Amino acid sequence: MQCNQFLNRMFSKACEYGIKAAIFIALKSYQGERVSLKDIAAKINSPEAFTAKILQKLAKNNIVNSVKGAAGGFEIEKHKIASIQLAEIVDAIDGDSIYIGCGLGLNKCSEDHPCPVHHKFAAVREELKKMLESTNLEELALGIKSGASYLRT
Amino acid sequence: MQCNQFLNRMFSKACEYGIKAAIFIALKSYQGERVSLKDIAAKINSPEAFTAKILQKLAKNNIVNSVKGAAGGFEIEKHKIASIQLAEIVDAIDGDSIYIGCGLGLNKCSEDHPCPVHHKFAAVREELKKMLESTNLEELALGIKSGASYLRT
DNA sequence: TTTAATTCGGACAATTTTATCCTATTTAAT
DNA sequence: ATTAAATAGGATAAAATTGTCCGAATTAAA
Numbered sequence A, B: 001m002q003c004n005q006f007l008n009r010m011f012s013k014a015c016e017y018g019i020k021a022a023i024f025i026a027l028k029s030y031q032g033e034r035v036s037l038k039d040i041a042a043k044i045n046s047p048e049a050f051t052a053k054i055l056q057k058l059a060k061n062n063i064v065n066s067v068k069g070a071a072g073g074f075e076i077e078k079h080k081i082a083s084i085q086l087a088e089i090v091d092a093i094d095g096d097s098i099y100i101g102c103g104l105g106l107n108k109c110s111e112d113h114p115c116p117v118h119h120k121f122a123a124v125r126e127e128l129k130k131m132l133e134s135t136n137l138e139e140l141a142l143g144i145k146s147g148a149s150y151l152r153t
Numbered sequence C: 001t002t003t004a005a006t007t008c009g010g011a012c013a014a015t016t017t018t019a020t021c022c023t024a025t026t027t028a029a030t
Numbered sequence D: 001a002t003t004a005a006a007t008a009g010g011a012t013a014a015a016a017t018t019g020t021c022c023g024a025a026t027t028a029a030a
Helices: A014-028 A037-044 A047-062 A086-094 A119-133 A139-146 B014-030 B035-044 B049-058 B086-094 B117-134 B137-145
Strands: A065-067 A074-077 B063-068 B073-075
Touching: A014 A047, A014 A074, A014 A086, A014 A139, A037 A047, A037 A074, A047 A065, A047 A086, A065 A086, A065 B117, A074 B049, A086 A119, A086 A139, A119 B117, B014 B035, B014 B049, B014 B073, B014 B137, B035 B049, B035 B073, B049 B063, B049 B086, B086 B137
Parallel strands: none
Antiparallel strands: A065 A074, B063 B073
């Protein structure tokens, strides 16, 4: 069935592109450079028009600044980079749903009325949440800068 | 964008239905009862025809037995119930992809050439994997039987 | 002021996932 | 044998996600 859930893909494609785009923009912003959609899509290996939609979301959520017109592009204020959590990017693109939703899709699932996997998954989800909230854009950008990690292929 | 990834939905719908169906079948099998697709769909609140496809996968993966004809239905051999891991059900439906795939969709992502979130996500994924592999159908079915957990609403 | 580079945003298209329909096949019971 | 109750499975449809196209708006620079 080739489903694209957690085991296959931790994030939606939109999220993947959004995270990588934000990292690249942060990296360039540290160098005082503004980057165009075209450059971003090329660097992170993503479809340009689709990436544009995602950047619009990041802009509307005040994660990146967009500048229209010639010599325009995207940037992030340097002083903000270290304070932007991975969780914020994910929330901007996928919505703030880390706190809600049942692992098995029950409409009503709580401590009082749990689904069969409620407690077991709560632990994993909590760990993911903590990780997203304790990871910021700065450290991810520094990883790229130092050559410790990569944005494509 | 309302994407249906981890934060929204840990599993695909297909997986959700498959897990719940397996739990219900296990529960009934303990009582020596075989259950029909119709009963399963009603109890787990899932679309019948779609659930049928998923049960076919579980049957082909030898997780459940299907019996055709009048008085047919689905069942799981009692002695197997405790040995069926959640991970097996997920694998049967979504494929064995827990060990592969990059959090950010890189084609090549490894210790040598990691994506920016490689190490952070590896930890979370590993925990999920362990949880799936250490949870079996029996305990989930017993939770339902004892009233400690629920399959719907 | 014109041009070129750029983002914005609406409409549309392709793909994947989810869901439905219908016929064939199997099997217990009459 | 016939019938009724089931699963199997192919074809199709609907919905969600992903991806594309294009004109409008904006802005720096010639």
